[in-house]
Amino acid sequence: MSYNTENIRNIALAGHAGSGKTTLFEALLHAGGVIQIQGSVERGTTQSDTDSQEKARGHSIDSSIAGIDRAHCHINLIDTAGYADFRGATLASFAAVETVAIVVNAINGIEYGTRRMMERAKERGLARVLVVNKIDFEGARLGMLVDALREEFGSECLPVNLPAQGGKLVLDCFFHRNGTTDFSSLAEAHQRILDQVVEINESVMGTYLDTGEASLTPEQLHDAFEQCLREGHLVPICFVSARNGAGVNELLELADKLLPNPTEGNPPPFLNAENQPIDVSADPAKHVVADVFKIVNDPFVGKLGVFRVWQGTIRRDTQLFIDDGRKPFKVGHLFRLNAKTHVEIDQAIPGDIAAVAKIEEIHFDAVLHDSHDEDRIHLAPLRFPQPMFGLALEPKHKGQEQKLSQALLRLSEEDPCFRMEHHKELNETVIRGLSDLHLKVMLERMKERYGVEVVTHPPRIAYRETIAGHAEGHHRHKKQTGGAGQFGEVFLRVEPLNRGSGFEFVDAVKGGVIPGQFLPAIEKGVRQAMESGAVAGFPLQDLRVTVYDGKYHPVDSKEVAFVSAGKKAFLDAVSKAHPIVLEPIVDVEVAIPESNVGDVTGGLAGKRARILGTDTQRGGELVIKAQAPLAELTDYPTELKAMTGGRGRYSLDLSHYEPVPLPVQRQLSEAWKPKVEED
Numbered sequence: 101m102s103y104n105t106e107n108i109r110n111i112a113l114a115g116h117a118g119s120g121k122t123t124l125f126e127a128l129l130h131a132g133g134v135i136q137i138q139g140s141v142e143r144g145t146t147q148s149d150t151d152s153q154e155k156a157r158g159h160s161i162d163s164s165i166a167g168i169d170r171a172h173c174h175i176n177l178i179d180t181a182g183y184a185d186f187r188g189a190t191l192a193s194f195a196a197v198e199t200v201a202i203v204v205n206a207i208n209g210i211e212y213g214t215r216r217m218m219e220r221a222k223e224r225g226l227a228r229v230l231v232v233n234k235i236d237f238e239g240a241r242l243g244m245l246v247d248a249l250r251e252e253f254g255s256e257c258l259p260v261n262l263p264a265q266g267g268k269l270v271l272d273c274f275f276h277r278n279g280t281t282d283f284s285s286l287a288e289a290h291q292r293i294l295d296q297v298v299e300i301n302e303s304v305m306g307t308y309l310d311t312g313e314a315s316l317t318p319e320q321l322h323d324a325f326e327q328c329l330r331e332g333h334l335v336p337i338c339f340v341s342a343r344n345g346a347g348v349n350e351l352l353e354l355a356d357k358l359l360p361n362p363t364e365g366n367p368p369p370f371l372n373a374e375n376q377p378i379d380v381s382a383d384p385a386k387h388v389v390a391d392v393f394k395i396v397n398d399p400f401v402g403k404l405g406v407f408r409v410w411q412g413t414i415r416r417d418t419q420l421f422i423d424d425g426r427k428p429f430k431v432g433h434l435f436r437l438n439a440k441t442h443v444e445i446d447q448a449i450p451g452d453i454a455a456v457a458k459i460e461e462i463h464f465d466a467v468l469h470d471s472h473d474e475d476r477i478h479l480a481p482l483r484f485p486q487p488m489f490g491l492a493l494e495p496k497h498k499g500q501e502q503k504l505s506q507a508l509l510r511l512s513e514e515d516p517c518f519r520m521e522h523h524k525e526l527n528e529t530v531i532r533g534l535s536d537l538h539l540k541v542m543l544e545r546m547k548e549r550y551g552v553e554v555v556t557h558p559p560r561i562a563y564r565e566t567i568a569g570h571a572e573g574h575h576r577h578k579k580q581t582g583g584a585g586q587f588g589e590v591f592l593r594v595e596p597l598n599r600g601s602g603f604e605f606v607d608a609v610k611g612g613v614i615p616g617q618f619l620p621a622i623e624k625g626v627r628q629a630m631e632s633g634a635v636a637g638f639p640l641q642d643l644r645v646t647v648y649d650g651k652y653h654p655v656d657s658k659e660v661a662f663v664s665a666g667k668k669a670f671l672d673a674v675s676k677a678h679p680i681v682l683e684p685i686v687d688v689e690v691a692i693p694e695s696n697v698g699d700v701t702g703g704l705a706g707k708r709a710r711i712l713g714t715d716t717q718r719g720g721e722l723v724i725k726a727q728a729p730l731a732e733l734t735d736y737p738t739e740l741k742a743m744t745g746g747r748g749r750y751s752l753d754l755s756h757y758e759p760v761p762l763p764v765q766r767q768l769s770e771a772w773k774p775k776v777e778e779d
Contacts, residue, residue, distance in 0.1 A: 103174045105362050105382050108451035109355045110176045110408070112163075112193045113231075114221070115203035116213030117182035120233040122148050122160055124203060124342040125179040129439070131348045132168035132175070147439035148179040152548060153541050161541060162514075163189045163394065165406070165453060166439040173356045176453045182213055184485075184751040185535040188517030191220060191482050192464070195393040196408035196453055198365030199227040199329075199355075206232050206240035210252050212691055212723060212751070218253055223483070225366040227329035227359065229336050230257060231351065236267030236341040243283035246337060253335060256328075258293045260336040260358075261350050262286065270339050270347035274325075274358075293334075297324045300333050325358050330366055362451030368410055369480035378477065380411045382450035388412030388420065388470040390448075391479045395464050395513045398442075398457075399549070403513075405462035406437060406455045412470065414454065415447040420468045422461050423476060429459050464516055486754035487517050487532040488686055488730055491539050492559035494529065500552055504529075507550035511542055518542055523560075530559040535751070536737045561731045563638040563768065564682040564757055570595045573673025576651075577665040588661035590614070590622055590669040591649035594677050597642045599757060603630065604644040614650040614662075621659040622647055625666030634674045636681050636768035641757075645670060681765045682757040684730040690740065690750040694722045699743045707732035708761075727755055 113121045126146050130138040139145035144155035148164030160181040168175040178197065180190035194200065200221035204214055221228045230249060235242060242263055250257045260274045262281035271281055273289040280286075298308045298316075301324040307315055328334035338354060340347035362382045370380045370389070380389050394406035414420070419428040435442040435455040448454035456462070467477050495504045508520040508531065518538070521530045533539040546552050572593045579586040597604065605623045607616075614622075623645075630640040650665075688709065692700050694716075701711055701724060709728035716722055733752070740748045760768070 103169075105384065105449055105451045107173045108176065108362055109173055109199070109359050110178075110197040110362065110451065110453065111199045111201055111355060111359065112178040112180055112190075112197045113201050113203055114180050114190055114193075114213075114217040115182055115231075116205065116208075116211035116217075117159060117184075118208070119182060119203040119205040119211075119213075120342050121182060121203045122146050122179055124231070124233055124340060124348075125164070125166070125177065127340075127342040127345060127348045128177060128352060129166055129168065131345065131352060132170065134166060134168055134438070150440055151545075153544060157541075159183060161186050161189075163193045164439055165394075165437040167436060167453075168352070170352065170356055173361075175352070175355055183537075184213065184216070185533075185538040185541075186515075187216075187534060188484055188515050189394070190217075191484055192393050192516055194220065194224050194226060195391055195465075195479060195482055197226065198360045198362060199229060201229045201231045201351075203231045203233050204245070204249070206234040206242060206245060207237050209245055210248055212689065215252070220483075222332060225369075227365065228332075229338060229354075229359070232337060232339050233342055235263045235270075235339045236344055236346065240267065242339065246283075249337060256296065256333055257335045257337055258296055259284075259289050259339070260293060260354065261338055261347065262289055263339045263346070267339075267341050268344060268346055270350050272350060272353075293336075296334055297321065297328055300324060300328050300331065322358060326360050326364050329358075329360055330364065362410075370410070371478055371480055373476035380477075383411060384413045384449050386411050388414055388418070388468065389477060390414065390420075390468040392462060392464060392466040392468065395462070396455075397510045397514060397549075401433075401435075401442060402458040403460060403462065404435070404442075404455045404457050405459055405466070406453065407468060409448050409450050409452045409454065411450055413447055413449050414468075418470060420470050422459075422463075422466050422468060423478070427461075429456075429461070431456055433457055463513065482516075484516050485534055485751075487519050487534055487538075488684070488752045488754055489535055489539055490530050490532045490559040490562075491543075491556045492528050492530050493543075493554040493556045496553040496555050503550065504552050504554065507546045507552045510550070511546060515542070528559065558734055562684055563636065563760070565633050565635050565638050565640045565679055566599075566642045566682055567594055567596050567640075567674055567677035567679050569676075569678040571673045571675075571677035573669040573671070573676070575665045575668035575672060577661045577668070579661070585653075585656040586658055586661040586664075587651075587653040587656035588618065588621075588658075588665040589651040590647060590662065590665040592622075592626075592645055592647045592666070592669050592673060594670070594673040595644050595646075596677075597644055599642055599682075601642050603627075603641060606644060606646040608646050608648040609650065610648075614647070614652055615657075618652065618657065618659065618662040619647065621662035622666030625663040625668075626670045628663070629667045629670045629674075633772075634671055635679045635765070635772075637772040638681065638768075640674070640679075641682075645673075680759045681768055683760045683764075685727050685755050685758055686730050686733070686752040687755045688724075688726045688728050688733070688750060688752055690724045690726070690748060691721055692724065692740075692744050692748040696744045696748065697722055697724070700724060700740070700748065703739060703743060704728060707736075729760075 126138045129135045164179045178193045202217045261270045261272050264281045273286045298304045304324045389411040390407040390409045392405045392407045396404040418431045519532045576589040709726045712725040
């Protein structure tokens, strides 16, 4: 099919685990003529869940992309994972679409993942659609669910179609008003949504009030509807049954007629090198701007960089640059991802989602462009949850250290919430992810794909250090070895900054007592000391260092002398500035059966947690919100499983750092002293 940018629709399916996103993805592909037989999650035959881990576990782990060609539009559809453990790939897909369709389980109603995806899509300025799935299942009370959605997310949530005949049929109520549904008349629903749509556009509202609905053209209704979506004034509610197909064609028709195309969505938040907003338009004739939102290490075609084209046209044999690099690469092969297969294409226009292969330098969130003169353009970063769970690991078999490093690098390229760290002082490699399940899946992938097995153990908690007061420090470095000596003297002061401020280095030297070329050496020494810690061996943060005086020797002063003087003057000042150890505090959300609330809240209280509140869900489930020190949650997966019989689940997000209790600081400091003395 030949199409232009105005014919493209980019939609991500998101939502809570178990809402039926993958089954709906299959149903949409089947209705769109992409596949002849609809696959099954239970049988492991779906187009999107192709990874062996996905098939074994029966749920999505990564996102999957497929295109649907209709008579009047081309739909790029992205199926995403519902489990919070794999949220990284889900959120990454938001950088490629204009619309997020949040799938809601008609039986379970509003769940944790429903809220999170609605928040994140709104935060990104994306159009949102609530897709109520499983409408034909026994126990689905759809009228009550619509009321709950409107109460939770606002009165802008309105049905654009309604179920009938027990979920066997779906009737449009935006363009039509006649008919009876399971819980509301089409006329009532039609009037509510029409009133919501026309009130945002003065011209359309005037026409409607003066001459009535009949005088409004489909084009006027489309423009007003699209404006409502773009401004968050309307969140359509659509009903489907991915199992029996009810509402699936209606959802495709909604995408075709009413959802925003790439020229209608909110402008993407591109920034220049100074982080100032810049205009990027969906003009195929302008120079290329594309954003890489997904990396796939494919065993057959090599490393794939999957990108969304925002401006310009990418053709085979085009030369592109990565970020602000000056070394171009040639687009030898250009692919469209179609779930399980990669289809080679000649060009990608604004709005297209495509991929290039075998470009080792390409990375997640890279901006591709074709201009030698282009400044550093980047897309405003998505807000990903911090990977707080850690495992220290080493290869099970000797001689596989290099192989392990390469495997971890490949896995971290694919998942923005999976990270690898190496702590030199401990000679310890640590991987971090969003949960124990997240890390377990990554280790299983590493064994399966790269043949690397590992031994794991708990890592050190990511404590930090800072200071609570002001102090001054001084050190004179003087060394004579027979020839030219070493000399450097530094006076500096330290002061605390607000939590999360990082580090500031200030040059307040006057009169040339320290020549300017030695200031970077002093800063280098300070940073070395900050990495090593001053109380318990953890990196220092949230402080300002001001160098205000010193001395130098015209012959003996060298960079190495001022590195040493800066380091020791800094440690001298920190030792007098009431150094403290900070611990990571995480936001905890625990979803449990109501019958377990006493055990779970009591267990959290015993871990120095602060209970912030509870929220009752449909089906007798309770969500407990708390803040707790990460150090206290090392064994929490096992404990929660034991308390709830495996029915509890939880998620963590980094909130902030705060001082550890004094006994804990003493314990950490005492454990560090023998190592310092040994060194």
